[in-house]
Amino acid sequence: MFGLLIGDALGVPYEFHSAASISTLATIEMTPPPNFERAHEGVPPGTWSDDGAQALALLDALLRDRNLDLVAFADNLLDWFHRGTFTPDGNVFDVGLQTQRAFHRLASGVAPAVAGPSDDHDNGNGSLMRCLPVVMVATSHEEAIHLARKQSLITHGHTRSQLCCALYCLTAMGILENMTAADAVRAAENELLERYAGAAEEVELKIALDGRFDAPRGSGYVVDSFWSAIHCLLSTRNYEDCVRRAIMLGNDTDTTAAIAGGLAGTLYGEGALPMRWLATLRRREIAEGLLAKLRHFYRTPGANALF
Structure with missing residues (x-):
């Protein structure tokens, strides 16, 4: 979780910039170089955005009902959207357009299970960026797939978005099961291909998997977002380089770094998180409080091995 939150906060000042405008890997810090025209001017360094807030919102919901x-x-x-809950300071400064559309549908009385826009062009990365808490409660791959897809429905109803969330959560679970990162990705692909062979989801799954052949762009498209994060994870050897490389892709920097950072945090562990970034993270006690509840609640026989 802190891998996700730090990646998100680190990427916030660089959002919307092209890859060419971000100078070098070594200069990427919570506070960019003085001459850098940072995004979200006025947002203090170490502030997570919608990615982290929605992940915490999901964790809280799962703590109250593990079936979601x-x-x-x-x-x-x-x-979160109206009152800034799950943010460091009540300030909501970054909301995806598709997510806003879903919220308007909710306000008009549409049920949460069908609120997420579901046309072919409705495949932003807003449900992928937040789905890591699923891995913290799921006790089986079956449950992880179910919850990953279910949590997507509220804002991103298209099958492709749901399957990218399932790919991500299965990859994280593979890492927790002591697979290498590369093996975890392949195992996630193979498990979903076998699961959905001949099913309606198979076409969309193959579209999602074909994204691995494209150059990473760090865009807001869910397929590119997933594979951009995987590229950063597999092409680096530590947490710091992974999230920095995600930001070097430009574009949706906070989300790419949050998605990659969640996996890198899972792979390398808490001790690999740079202390200077962890110390800069604002109001981290919000996450610590939820994680303390999680550890207490799931420290039971048969619970996820993470605890």
Whole structure:
């Protein structure tokens, strides 16, 4: 979780910049170089954005119901959107357009399970960026796939978006099961290909998997977003280089770094997180409080091996 939050906060000042405008890997810090025209001017260094806030909103909902009550999760998301809950300071400064459309649908009375836009062009990365908490509660791959897809429905209803979330969560679970990162990705691909062979989801899954052949761009498209994060994970050997490389791709820097950072945090562990970044992270006690509840609640026989 802290891998995700740090990656998100680190990427915030660089959002919307092209790869060419971000100078060098070594200069990427919570506070960019003085001459850098940072995004979200006025947002203090170490502030996570919608990525981290929605991930915390999902974690809170899962703590209250491990089967994920979509009404409760939708309420959490709306509390974030309207009141800044799950943010460091109540300031909501970055909201995806597709997510806003879903929130308007919720406000008009549409049920959470069908609120997420689901046309072919409705495949932003807004549900992928937040889905890591699924791995913290799922006790099986079956449950992880189910919850990963379910949490997507509120804002991103298209099958492609749901399957990218499932790929991500299975990859993280593979890492927790002591696979190498590369083996975890391949195992996730193979498991979903076998699961959906001949099913309606197979075409969309193959579209998602074909994204691995494209050059990473760090865009807001869910398929590119997933594979950009995987590229950063597999082409580096530590947490710091992974999230910096994600930001070097430009474009949706906070989200790419959050997605890659969640996996890198899972792979390398808490001790690999740079202390200077962890110390800069604002109001980290918000996450610590939820994680303390998680550890207490799931420290039972048969619970996820993470705890």
